[in-house]
Amino acid sequence: HRSLSTALAHRSLSTAFVQPALRPLSAEDASDVEAVVDASARRLFSLFERHGSSDYIGEPMSITEHSVQTANAALKAGETDMAVLACLLHDVGHLCGLEAGHAPGMGGCGTPDHERIGADFLGALGLPQDIAYLCHHHVGAKRYLCATVPGYQERLSEASSVTLQHQGGPMSPAEVAAADADPRWPLVLRMRRYDEAGKDPHAAATSPRDFEAPLRAALPASVVQQLDAAAASPLAYPLSPFASGYASSCVETCV
Incomplete structure (x- = not known):
C-alpha cells in the first residue's frame, strides 16, 4: 500500500506524451483536414448540447457540469491542453450511450464500458x-487507487462504488504492476483527482465551448x-470510412 500523495506524484512525461508535428500540406490536403477538424469539433459539442444535461451517473449534477468541472480542475492545476481536453472528454462514452438510446447500465449509473467506447469514438474523430488513451484508462485509475491506497474504496461516492463493481473491482497485483510500469500512468492518476474534484453541485456553471480553441488546435x-497512417497501408484505417462518415454526417445538423 502507499499514500494517495505518493500515488499521485508527478513523474517526467517528456517521453510519455509527444504531440505530432503538423507536416506541410498542399492547399487541397489542408482543406480536407480543415473539414475533418470542423466536423469533429462540431460533432463533440453537439453531443454535449443534445445529451449533456442528463444526470451524471447518480451524482447531483449533469454530465456536462461534471465534465467541465473536471477540465477546469486540470486547468487550475497547470496541466497541458492535452490533459485538460482529456478531462473534458473523459466521459464522452456516456454521451454516446445516451445518443444511441441505451438504457443506463451498471446499476442505473451509466453506459457500461464507457471508457472504451469514448476512447474509440475520440480516436475515430481524429x-x-x-x-484517447487517457479517456480509456480513467476508470483504471479508480481501480488502481482502490487496490493501492488504504481506505480509498471506502471513501468513494455511492454511485462510484456501484460502478466499481461493474468495472472489475480493485486491480489485481498484476494489473497494478503493469500500470506502474507505464510512464503515462501518473497523469492518469492525476486525472482521477480532477475527476473527483468535478462533482461540486454549487460550482459556477461554464460551458464545454470554453475549450473549443484548444480542441481545434489539437486536432490538425x-x-x-x-490519415498518413491510413495512406501508408491498405490495412491501416484509424479514421475508418464509417467513423469519418459518422462525423461528416453532422456537418449540417450540429450546432
Missing part, C-alpha cells in the same frame, strides 16, 4: 491518441498523422 496534427 483526436490525439494521447487523449493528429488528423494528418492518422
